[in-house]
Amino acid sequence: MSESNQLTRLLIAWSAGDARALEQLTPLVYAELRRLAHSYMRSERAGHTLQTTALVHEAFLRLLGNPQEQWQNRAHFYGIAAQMMRRVLVDYARTNLRAKRGGAQVRVALEDVGEGAGQAVAQASFDVEVLALDAALAELNTIDARRARVVELRFFGGLSVEETAQVLHVAPDTVIRDWRVAKAWLFRHLNQ
Amino acid sequence: MNFGQWEKISVLFEHALGLPRDEQAAYLAELARREGQSVSDEVRALLQADQDSAGFLQASALRAAAWQMASEVEPVIADMLYGNYCILSKLGAGGMGEVYLAQDESLGRQAALKFLPQVFMQDAVQLARFEREARAASALNHPNILTVYEIGQAHGRAFIATEYVTGETLRERLTGGKLAPEAAARIAAQIAEALHAAHSAGLIHRDLKPENVMLRPDGYVKLLDFGLAKPISAEASETRNLPSSISHLQSTLMGTPHYMSPEQARGAALDARSDVWSLGVTFYEMLTGEALLKEKNAEAALRRLREAESLPWQLPHEARRFQPLLQQALAIRSERRLASAQEFLSVLRRANARTSRRHGFVSAALLTLTLILLAWWRFASAPPATPLYWDMNEAAQTAFVATASDGLAQRLGANARPHSPEQIVRIKKYVDEFVRRRDSLSTTPGKESPKAVYARASVYAPFISEAFRAHQLPSVLGLYVAVVETEYHPCTQSAVGAKGLFSFMPQTAERFGLRLTPQDERCDPHKIADAAARYLIHLRERFGADADAMTLALVAYNAGETYVGDNVARLQALDLAPLNFWTLLEHNDRQATPLRPESQSYVPRFWAAAVLGEHPQRFGLEIQPLSAYVMGMN
Numbered sequence: 001m002s003e004s005n006q007l008t009r010l011l012i013a014w015s016a017g018d019a020r021a022l023e024q025l026t027p028l029v030y031a032e033l034r035r036l037a038h039s040y041m042r043s044e045r046a047g048h049t050l051q052t053t054a055l056v057h058e059a060f061l062r063l064l065g066n067p068q069e070q071w072q073n074r075a076h077f078y079g080i081a082a083q084m085m086r087r088v089l090v091d092y093a094r095t096n097l098r099a100k101r102g103g104a105q106v107r108v109a110l111e112d113v114g115e116g117a118g119q120a121v122a123q124a125s126f127d128v129e130v131l132a133l134d135a136a137l138a139e140l141n142t143i144d145a146r147r148a149r150v151v152e153l154r155f156f157g158g159l160s161v162e163e164t165a166q167v168l169h170v171a172p173d174t175v176i177r178d179w180r181v182a183k184a185w186l187f188r189h190l191n192q
Numbered sequence: 193m194n195f196g197q198w199e200k201i202s203v204l205f206e207h208a209l210g211l212p213r214d215e216q217a218a219y220l221a222e223l224a225r226r227e228g229q230s231v232s233d234e235v236r237a238l239l240q241a242d243q244d245s246a247g248f249l250q251a252s253a254l255r256a257a258a259w260q261m262a263s264e265v266e267p268v269i270a271d272m273l274y275g276n277y278c279i280l281s282k283l284g285a286g287g288m289g290e291v292y293l294a295q296d297e298s299l300g301r302q303a304a305l306k307f308l309p310q311v312f313m314q315d316a317v318q319l320a321r322f323e324r325e326a327r328a329a330s331a332l333n334h335p336n337i338l339t340v341y342e343i344g345q346a347h348g349r350a351f352i353a354t355e356y357v358t359g360e361t362l363r364e365r366l367t368g369g370k371l372a373p374e375a376a377a378r379i380a381a382q383i384a385e386a387l388h389a390a391h392s393a394g395l396i397h398r399d400l401k402p403e404n405v406m407l408r409p410d411g412y413v414k415l416l417d418f419g420l421a422k423p424i425s426a427e428a429s430e431t432r433n434l435p436s437s438i439s440h441l442q443s444t445l446m447g448t449p450h451y452m453s454p455e456q457a458r459g460a461a462l463d464a465r466s467d468v469w470s471l472g473v474t475f476y477e478m479l480t481g482e483a484l485l486k487e488k489n490a491e492a493a494l495r496r497l498r499e500a501e502s503l504p505w506q507l508p509h510e511a512r513r514f515q516p517l518l519q520q521a522l523a524i525r526s527e528r529r530l531a532s533a534q535e536f537l538s539v540l541r542r543a544n545a546r547t548s549r550r551h552g553f554v555s556a557a558l559l560t561l562t563l564i565l566l567a568w569w570r571f572a573s574a575p576p577a578t579p580l581y582w583d584m585n586e587a588a589q590t591a592f593v594a595t596a597s598d599g600l601a602q603r604l605g606a607n608a609r610p611h612s613p614e615q616i617v618r619i620k621k622y623v624d625e626f627v628r629r630r631d632s633l634s635t636t637p638g639k640e641s642p643k644a645v646y647a648r649a650s651v652y653a654p655f656i657s658e659a660f661r662a663h664q665l666p667s668v669l670g671l672y673v674a675v676v677e678t679e680y681h682p683c684t685q686s687a688v689g690a691k692g693l694f695s696f697m698p699q700t701a702e703r704f705g706l707r708l709t710p711q712d713e714r715c716d717p718h719k720i721a722d723a724a725a726r727y728l729i730h731l732r733e734r735f736g737a738d739a740d741a742m743t744l745a746l747v748a749y750n751a752g753e754t755y756v757g758d759n760v761a762r763l764q765a766l767d768l769a770p771l772n773f774w775t776l777l778e779h780n781d782r783q784a785t786p787l788r789p790e791s792q793s794y795v796p797r798f799w800a801a802a803v804l805g806e807h808p809q810r811f812g813l814e815i816q817p818l819s820a821y822v823m824g825m826n
Contacts, residue, residue, distance in 0.1 A: 033257065089253050130253060143198040151249070158252035181206055184238045187245035 015080045022087060029088045075167040082157025082167075086134070089156060093130040136189045140182065147182035150175055201231060205238045273297070274346040277305055277353060293356060296341075300709040303341055304357070308350040319350060326352045328395055335651075335682040335717060336386035338406070338414045356711070357414050362402035362474070370481030373511040377544055379405070380475040382413035384540065385651055387471060387533035390415075391464040392635050392644070398462065400470035401451040402477065410718050411655075449493040450485045454524050457497035465526040468536055472521030479511040484522070500524065513543045537647060538814035545816055581810045582627055592810070593620045596803040601739050603666050608739035615774055615796075622793070622800030627811070637681045642804055646813045648680040649805065652693065652717055653821035659721040663729055668802055669742070670694075670724055671818045673749065675801035676794060683715040692720040700727065735760070736771075743773035743795050751791040759783050 007028060014021035133155075141148035146168070153164045154175075161179075165172040193201070204227070208219055216239060224232035277294035283304060294305045308322045323343060330340035339355040362379065365371070371379070383405060390397055397404075399417060406414040449457065453469035456462055473484045484505055487493040496503075502524060507515055517539045523529040530536050581589060594616045601608035611619070632641040649671070656674065657667035674680055677695040684691050688698050692714030696706065704723035706713040713719045731745035734753055748756035759776055762783055768775055773795045780786045804811050805818040 033254075085254060089257050092257060130257075133249075143193060143195045144202065147202075154252070155249050156253045158254045177206060177209075180209065180242065181202055181238075183245050183249055184205070184242040185202075187248050188237055188241040191241070 011080055011084060014084065022084070025084065026088050026091060029084070030092065075169070078153065078157060078159055078163055079167045082153045082159065085158075086152055086156035089130060090134045132190055133186065136186050139189070140185060144182070144185075147178045147185070150178045151182050151186065154179060200227075201234050201238075204231070205235050208235055208239055209242065274305065274349070274351060275342070275344040275353070277303060277351075279305070294353070295710065296353070301712065302356045302710045303353045304355070306352045306354065322350055322352070329354075332389055332393055332395070333681070333684065334386055334389035335648075336382045336413055336415055337389060338416045339683065355715075357406050357408055359406055359408040362405035362407060362478070365407055366402055366477060366481065370508070371478045373479060373514065374544075376475060376478035376511070377514070377540060378411065379407065379413050379478060380471065381537060381540055382651060383415060383471055383474065384533045384537040385648065386413070386415040387464070387467050388537065388644075388647070389635070391467070391533055392633075396462055396464060397467050397470075398456070399451075400467055400474060402474055405474070410716075412717070449497065450483055450487075452494075452497060453526070454497050454500070455526055457494050463526070464532050465529045468521055468530050468533060469526075471533065471536060472518055475514070476505060476507075476518055476522070479507055479514060480505075514540075517543055534643075534647060541650070541815060579810075580812055581623075582630075589623075590616060590620060593623055593803055596807055597799050600668065600799060600802050600806065603668050604742040605666070605737055605739040609770070612774070618796040619799040619803070622797045623803050626800060626804055630812070637679055637684060640679065642811060643813055645675065645679045646805060646808065646815055646818070649675060649818055650815040650821055652680060652682070652721070653818045655718055656693075656721045657819060657821065659718075660725045660728075662722075663725040665725055665728055665732075666742075667819050668806070669728055669746075670721060672798050672801040672805060673724065673728075673746070675805065676750075676797045682717045682720075690714045693717050694720050694724040694727075696720060696723065704730075740770050740772035744771065744776070746795050746798055747773050747776065747787070747791055750794040751787060755785065758785070759787070 007025065010021045010025045010028075014025060137148055137151055140151070149168065150164060153159045153167055154161075157164075159167070161172050161175050164179075165175045168175065204223060208216055211219055220232050220236050220239075223235060274294070276296050276298045278297055280293045280295055280302075283291045283293050290307050292305045292307070294303050295301075296303050308319065326340055326343035329338065330342075333339070338357065341353040341355070343350070343352050345351070370376075383400070387397060387400070397415070400415070404415065404417040406416055408414065451470045451473050453462070453466040456466050456469075476484050484503060485493045485496060487496055503522065505518070505522070507518070517536070520528075520530045520539065521536055530539065579588075581592070584592065594611060594613075597616060597619050598608070598610050601611070626642045629639065629641055630643070632639055634640055635644070652674065653671055656670040660667045660670040674693045678684060678691055678693055680693060681691075682693045686695075689708060690712045692701075692706075696704075696714050698708055701708060701714050701720075701723065704726050706719055706723050708714070728745060728749065731748050731753060732742065734757065735741040735744040735748065744756060744760060756776075760771060763769075763771060763775060763779065766779070766782065768779055776787065777792055777795075780792065804813065808815045808817060
């Protein structure tokens with residue numbers, strides 16, 4: 001079985017409720033992300049922008065193979081992939097934070113700081129923020145599941161507006177409005 | 193907030209978002225009436241959050257995580273040995289890796305260790321770049337360039353060990369806003385010195401920016417990060433052999449666009465003038481507190497540099513005197529730009545000298561300013577058409593050396609006597625020796641052109657003068673002993689460690705309060721200047737304070753006080769007078785242990801050095817007389 005087939009099998013198992021499948025998935029995803037991140041770092045010196053879309057798509061493609069071939073539909077695939085990424089990244093942040101022995105950085109907003117000094121800030125606070133965001137998102141989910149899902153797909157899954165619209169079977173305009181409302185709610189919640 | 197409340201508020205909020213900005217206040221007021229104040233407040237807070245959260249969640253988590261993973265490093269472990277270095281603490285993370293404070297266990301000195309990030313260890317290009325930085329910088333030996341000790345690899349990590357410098361970067365200093373023009377000029381002058389040394393060694397820095405300039409608390413400036421430095425010749429040939437698109441891509445990826453020269457932005461071949469541009473941009477930022485290129489975006493900045501015919505800029509009133517300098521440094525076309533860091537330096541000095549005069553006239557009552565005025569008077573009272581030394585005939589040269597030498601003797605102490613013709617011949621011999629080096633391109637200490645020596649000397653002159661004046665010693669003493677001892681190479685190494693500006697042996701250093709460990713303080717020009725002054729006071733106490741006795745103190749500085757003391761006692765026993773160096777020299781063959789040749793030439797060389805340094809215009813040196821440089825005004 002090829003690597004991506006194995007990953008696909010694990011992902012399907014996990015989406016069907018097999019919790020242990022995620023444990024097996026996580027290190028494979030880490031390894032792939034690291035490899036990708038390093039290859040991007042090499043080609044783009046510190047301070048330059050990582051091409052998010054390309055990174056995400058390449059990661060998914062390599063990890064999970066061509067979605068059309070193995071999944072009932074693209075939308076389902078992306079939905080599950082975004083959920084998995086959320087779990088993996090939150091887990092990664094939690095592990096990092098523990099390793100930093102307390103790492104009590106004060107949080108700032110998860111902004112797209114782009115270049116220069118801001119980048120360092122973004123990295124330093126990444127772990128804290130991802131955990132805070134994950135918790136806030138869980139809270140939003142209890143009162144507004146649809147908008148929470150939009151955030152999961154866009155932020156953790158790296159999906160575009162159109163892709164998010166496909167997964168949720170809604171119009172792109174709805175995604176744009178939901179995204180804006182959810183962002184304002186989360187921003188307020190995290191800065192309160 | 194529960195499900196129902198949010199359902200209602202989210203609808204109201206979404207409606208408010210759809211309204212024009214100027215109608216939102218009315219809507220919120222209406223909400224307060226209709227739904228209650230708390231609902232209205234909640235919607236208002238969300239509208240505010242919407243405005244504030246423009247960049248929030250803009251980058252995907254995946255991207256942030258990828259960044260984080262890519263910059264992960266295996267932590268360098270404290271107490272572990274890397275080569276001879278034991279890691280003490282982390283100093284920070286630079287553009288290309290983490291920096292640690294370490295102790296060299298074999299030499300007992302502290303060092304900064306910069307580690308290449310692990311992600312680059314497998315990357316031949318980055319590894320080569322890292323090694324190039326070390327090699328480039330270690331080829332340079334200059335007080336304004338961070339000294340590289342060595343490059344090493346241990347535990348799978350590559351590192352560069354450099355001298356450990358405390359202080360802040362120019363970037364950090366600039367967060368406090370613009371600098372006083374005098375402070376900015378002092379920093380720019382030292383950067384220019386560093387660049388000049390690099391250029392003379394055939395290297396272009398290529399990445400000069402405030403982040404790469406370290407400011408020590410004592411006012412000393414260190415240029416860092418020769419990561420992009422390349423030999424001038426390699427640069428040229430490399431660019432020739434590459435299609436322009438590739439070399440352009442390299443420049444784009446490797447430099448910081450805001451300080452790049454226009455030719456660098458275009459990917460053209462570079463020479464020293466490219467660094468002159470970057471120095472101009474940096475100086476401009478120090479004087480104004482603002483970046484020359486305001487573009488936030490790197491691409492936009494690059495485009496502007498490539499395309500602009502001219503870049504508008506303006507200096508604040510107090511810095512107007514640097515207008516001509518910056519016009520010449522920031523010429524878009526490199527052929528119209530100042531051709532070298534040294535030219536930058538002389539124009540900078542001239543601009544500064546002009547204000548010194550102005551200030552002197554305005555408030556001549558102040559002591560320091562009076563000194564400047566006097567210095568200026570000496571400087572400016574020389575007729576502008578003074579013939580250069582080498583354009584004069586032998587008789588005129590001799591007369592000039594005699595006048596200059598006698599003048600100098602009067603500055604050393606009371607009862608100065610005129611020099612005899614034989615003495616002038618001895619002094620002139622060393623003046624001529626300097627002159628013979630005038631077109632030298634060598635960077636070897638002792639073989640450089642006087643231009644290089646005295647340009648360097650003018651950087652140190654202010655605080656040497658101050659140190660000597662603080663001890664009530666004539667400043668010329670310190671200014672020219674340093675020429676004779678090291679020609680202003682502040683950190684050359686000898687068999688007994690660093691020599692420092694004043695060539696201290698370890699025993700002398702320790703006797704006058706310099707520590708040799710953990711850092712050799714002889715390399716600290718400020719500390720050794722003070723120690724040299726104290727050493728000379730000690731010698732003056734032994735031999736006396738008039739002009740004659742000062743020549744004995746000088747030769748004792750070189751030959752040792754006991755030795756010279758014995759020789760002086762012999763003169764006294766033979767009833768020979770006057771008691772000075774020249775008498776000692778004249779009767780050298782009557783001594784039990786005569787002066788060695790080096791000591792015989794020491795005082796004449798000191799005089800020759802001072803003749804040049806106090807009459808620079810006669811020797812084509814683009815400096816003021818060294819004794820005219822005053823702390824805060826150079």
